Amino acid sequence: DSYKQTDAKFALLGARNVGKSAIAVRFLTKRFIGEYDSTQDSTYQFNSTIDDDQVNLEVLDPGPESVSEPSIGSRALWADGLLLVYSITDRKSFKVVQDLLQFIDPFKQKTVIIVIGNKSDLEHERQVSEGEGASLAEKLKCSFFECSASEGYQKVAEAFHELYREVIKRKKE
Ligand code: GDP
Numbered sequence: 339d340s341y342k343q344t345d346a347k348f349a350l351l352g353a354r355n356v357g358k359s360a361i362a363v364r365f366l367t368k369r370f371i372g373e374y375d376s377t378q379d380s381t382y383q384f385n386s387t388i389d390d391d392q393v394n395l396e397v398l399d400p401g402p403e404s405v406s407e408p409s410i411g412s413r414a415l416w417a418d419g420l421l422l423v424y425s426i427t428d429r430k431s432f433k434v435v436q437d438l439l440q441f442i443d444p445f446k447q448k449t450v451i452i453v454i455g456n457k458s459d460l461e462h463e464r465q466v467s468e469g470e471g472a473s474l475a476e477k478l479k480c481s482f483f484e485c486s487a488s489e490g491y492q493k494v495a496e497a498f499h500e501l502y503r504e505v506i507k508r509k510k511e
Pocket residue numbers: 353354355356357358359360361371372373374376456457458459460485486487488489
């Protein structure tokens with residue numbers, strides 16, 4: 339019997355090139371693989387241990403982003419949790435996250451969000467301060483993490499784990 343219940347469905351959203359695929363693959367494999375085929379959506383199903391629980395996860399890594407309303411709406415409808423990703427080296431990508439919020443708004447009772455500033459290893463190229471990311475998250479009443487998919491597993495995993503906890507909490511409400 340190959341049927342397994344999915345405990346949580348996550349989708350990554352954000353501008354091109356911010357590291358969505360790198361984050362998904364890092365969480366899934368604990369590795370960093372430099373380049374990814376980004377011509378289509380990828381959905382990963384896997385088992386992970388979070389807070390001593392064995393959980394079944396689905397992670398949707400979108401292909402070339404359409405940050406249009408229908409595309410974001412369908413992902414927000416599908417997912418229990420959304421990772422809104424920008425790159426700290428790319429101010430435009432921070433704006434993209436802010437711009438897509440309006441399309442998520444109708445789903446906010448159902449879908450938990452988290453803000454992620456990726457590429458924190460590139461401090462010398464930083465365009466978005468940690469404070470700016472934090473205050474956006476504060477405004478949205480959601481969690482915020484800076485991380486580096488290229489540098490390590492721990493911070494990336496922490497973000498997914500926190501999102502998982504919040505999804506479970508929301509489901510129980
Ligand atoms: P996506 O379009 O959002 O899926 O972005 P990708 O995951 O394909 O990453 C875009 C580029 O940024 C690739 O060249 C990655 O190797 C690179 N990249 C992704 N995450 C990081 C990171 O944390 N640090 C650095 N320095 N590069 C990264």
